[in-house]
Amino acid sequence: MVVGLRMEEKIRDDFQLPIIDLLSSKSNRSATSKQIVKACEEYGFFKVINHGVPHHIITQMEEEAHKFFSKPLSEKQRAGPANPYGYGCKNIGLKGDMGEVEYLLLQTNPHFITSLLHNSNKYISQDSNNFRCAVIGYVEAVRELACEVLDLIGEGLGGAYPPSSHFTGLIRDVESDCVLRLNHYPPCDDVRIGFGEHTDPQMLTLLRSNGVEGLEISLEEGVWVPVKPHPESAFCVNVGDVLKVMTNERFVSVKHRVVMKSYKARRSMAYFAAPPLDATITCNSHSHNNPNPNPIYRSFTWGEYKKATYSCRLGDVTARLNHFKMPLSPLPLPED
Ligand SMILES: O=C(O)CCC(=O)C(=O)O
Numbered sequence: 001m002v003v004g005l006r007m008e009e010k011i012r013d014d015f016q017l018p019i020i021d022l023l024s025s026k027s028n029r030s031a032t033s034k035q036i037v038k039a040c041e042e043y044g045f046f047k048v049i050n051h052g053v054p055h056h057i058i059t060q061m062e063e064e065a066h067k068f069f070s071k072p073l074s075e076k077q078r079a080g081p082a083n084p085y086g087y088g089c090k091n092i093g094l095k096g097d098m099g100e101v102e103y104l105l106l107q108t109n110p111h112f113i114t115s116l117l118h119n120s121n122k123y124i125s126q127d128s129n130n131f132r133c134a135v136i137g138y139v140e141a142v143r144e145l146a147c148e149v150l151d152l153i154g155e156g157l158g159g160a161y162p163p164s165s166h167f168t169g170l171i172r173d174v175e176s177d178c179v180l181r182l183n184h185y186p187p188c189d190d191v192r193i194g195f196g197e198h199t200d201p202q203m204l205t206l207l208r209s210n211g212v213e214g215l216e217i218s219l220e221e222g223v224w225v226p227v228k229p230h231p232e233s234a235f236c237v238n239v240g241d242v243l244k245v246m247t248n249e250r251f252v253s254v255k256h257r258v259v260m261k262s263y264k265a266r267r268s269m270a271y272f273a274a275p276p277l278d279a280t281i282t283c284n285s286h287s288h289n290n291p292n293p294n295p296i297y298r299s300f301t302w303g304e305y306k307k308a309t310y311s312c313r314l315g316d317v318t319a320r321l322n323h324f325k326m327p328l329s330p331l332p333l334p335e336d
């Protein structure tokens with residue numbers, strides 16, 4: 001029995017998802033930025049290779065995640081509950097969504113990590129200094145990668161958008177609300193939903209896994225493309241709702257999920273790049289390439305949108321975004 005999958009779904013195993021080689025941006029920046037913008041418009045998803053995140057930084061974080069998830073459940077629970085930060089098991093979010101996943105959700109601000117390890121009632125690691133160094137090193141490196149990608153996106157979008165530093169400024173801000181999520185999907189001998197379909201609410205997600213498959217993205221309703229693990233240590237990049245709104249829906253935020261059907265455990269690490277809670281998100285409809293000349297959304301703060309995501313089920317993406325849509329202009333009354 002396939003748990004939680006609809007029968008009428010199509011799986012496109014043969015589909016080639018875009019792969020961006022960031023090394024090529026050194027010799028031809030403009031071509032790379034156009035490639036990235038095209039991927040954000042068509043899929044809201046691409047992989048990056050030659051990304052420059054040092055191997056030892058990745059390995060150190062993966063080892064700490066491995067140590068944490070290998071502990072007995074009762075010990076892991078001492079780092080919970082995820083309200084929203086901390087350890088969670090099967091329960092995703094606050095609205096009853098369930099998946100075959102364990103996770104550790106961390107705010108990326110170094111002060112938060114330090115206080116979580118030393119002053120809070122949540123116990124994560126016996127060697128909290130190693131854990132702290134691994135998280136801080138990893139977060140710094142992936143934030144740089146997120147900024148590089150956002151800079152290229154800004155350049156590719158062209159002059160009608162705010163300078164590309166606008167996007168990166170939101171992420172580099174000391175008050176930015178970026179989050180790191182470590183996921184662990186236990187092995188299983190049937191097919192199970194690890195993480196139900198959703199879009200990521202933030203600006204951009206940088207995701208990597210231990211090479212065990214399971215991630216799928218949706219190209220259209222009911223059509224899913226399995227994301228094959230990449231031999232060159234790629235990062236997957238998801239466009240989140242905030243970037244979709246900021247580009248007035250020129251970009252799509254990618255619908256994705258994890259379906260587990262492996263005898264091996266899947267581990268993934270997702271860095272969610274988000275603005276400060278009080279930053280205003282405004283949609284830009286002035287670009288000549290924008291298919292939508294009028295702003296689709298009213299301005300709102302990231303804090304307001306984050307709150308809306310907490311009050312909706314994981315898959316209720318349309319409902320939570322609709323809440324921020326401009327009211328439709330009333331239809332003109334027929335003349336007598
Ligand atoms: O584990 C994965 O590959 C995806 C996880 C994910 O979508 C998330 O944490 O938002």
Ligand SMILES: [Fe+2]
Nearest residue numbers: 198199200256
């Ligand atoms: Fe996600």
